[in-house]
Amino acid sequence: MPIKIPNNLPATHVLEGENIFVMDADRAYSQDIRPLKILILNLMPIKSVTETQLLRLLGNTPLQVEVDFIYTESYVPSHTSQDYLTEFYGTFAEVRHKKYDGFIITGAPVENMEFEEVAYWDEVAEIMEWSKTHAYSTFHICWGAQAGLYYHYGIKKHQVGEKIFGVYKHHLCVENERLLRGFDDEFFVPHSRHTENRKAEIEKVPELTIMAEAETPAGPYIIANLKRRQFFITGHAEYDPLTLKAEYDRDVKAGMNPNVPSNYYPDDDPTQPPIVRWRSVAHLLFANWLNYYVYQETPYELDELNKDDMD
Structure with missing residues (x-):
């Protein structure tokens, strides 16, 4: 099934060239089907690159997916024009009344700053609090994962002596978990960061499970609160072949x-x-998340989401 994205979004041409089925809003509205509604808070400076990486993976499933993008009002990125944001993005104020099947928070180039020093931290914290009652499942990537672990569970990030930079071997830490269905015993994922979350500190939080981890120095890779369907991904399976x-x-x-x-x-x-050693892992990760933690469980009518669903 196709992914539904805003009319004229530049990523459309890239995805169509890769034979990923996309449709614009006009065609999607003519179909009698309830698509999955996904919200993406894109914190990266060059929005179009991250859009394409995520849409490539969200669009390669049997499910129809409808995506909304938002950016932070408290800090407007300097590498993306206001015209682009106006045409393809909204603000949190414009979507806060809505409910979503899934919510994705991207990474951001601010990892060397303390969270409270980030210009848009208060807004991101408000959005993460909102996600607890307005998104059935959340998917946090890189800095987004560190921010989520800090906001929801008080887990700090720590500076590392040498940048974690490369494609690292990972292994599974749990058995028979649906998010990891189809994964090999060992698999590779890119990482690029100057900070880490320490395994010992994560293990002190009983609600959290380390589902997969990498060899030194990358450490824990997928951390989850399975009851709340919150996933924290420290690496970048979505990266293009030439991103690193x-x-x-x-x-x-x-x-x-x-x-x-x-x-x-x-x-x-x-x-x-x-x-490229991580392409299949990326597709499995996003497809499993959409299928098993969003599509299979979320109510047909999103307005029916209630506190019991989110606990």
């Missing part, structure tokens, strides 16, 4: 002398094309 390369090349050009991303280039040689 672009980041590495940027830092080299800036004279930052970065480490070559681990397990990314053949023989760690950045003159060679990188090897």
